[in-house]
Amino acid sequence: MGLDACVRCRCVQDGQAKPHPFPEKLTLDKIGEAALKGNPSDQEWITHDRWFDESCEHRGYLVSERLGNIAEITHLRRFIRALQADPGPRFPVLLAKVVYDGTHSGDWIPSNKAAELLAEVNTIVHSGDILSASEKEFFASMKRLCEASIKTGNPIVF
Numbered sequence: 001m002g003l004d005a006c007v008r009c010r011c012v013q014d015g016q017a018k019p020h021p022f023p024e025k026l027t028l029d030k031i032g033e034a035a036l037k038g039n040p041s042d043q044e045w046i047t048h049d050r051w052f053d054e055s056c057e058h059r060g061y062l063v064s065e066r067l068g069n070i071a072e073i074t075h076l077r078r079f080i081r082a083l084q085a086d087p088g089p090r091f092p093v094l095l096a097k098v099v100y101d102g103t104h105s106g107d108w109i110p111s112n113k114a115a116e117l118l119a120e121v122n123t124i125v126h127s128g129d130i131l132s133a134s135e136k137e138f139f140a141s142m143k144r145l146c147e148a149s150i151k152t153g154n155p156i157v158f
């Protein structure tokens with residue numbers, strides 16, 4: 001258990017993935033994930049999943065990051081809260097959308113929020129000398145996710 005996040009590549013959206021076994025059923029859901037429409041059978045899902053695993057050189061994901069276990073995310077939440085000041089830096093996206101819980105799989109941050117999130121991450125990274133190795137690792141992962149989301153227009157998915 002813990003928190004993972006990823007950003008999908010654009011190969012399926014841009015028509016650069018391998019041909020789908022039954023393209024008439026291929027669709028993209030609201031978070032940009034390749035899915036099947038039209039009441040697909042179990043066998044069709046299995047075939048689809050196999051296709052997705054080999055659909056492009058990225059295997060569907062441009063960036064995929066392990067952000068931490070529940071205890072590590074709890075620590076980061078306290079750490080980021082403690083860095084906030086009034087007046088001073090605030091980290092609303094990090095606190096409300098990323099570290100608010102250690103296991104919020106299934107939600108996402110839209111790409112139009114990624115620049116704001118990246119600015120929050122950069123503010124913290126610029127105070128690098130106060131960061132431990134594991135904190136540095138977390139913020140480096142967040143940076144890669146934000147940059148991939150800005151580049152692709154795809155959301156950061158947890």
Ligand SMILES: [Zn+2]
Nearest residue numbers: 009011056058
């Ligand atoms: Zn790809």
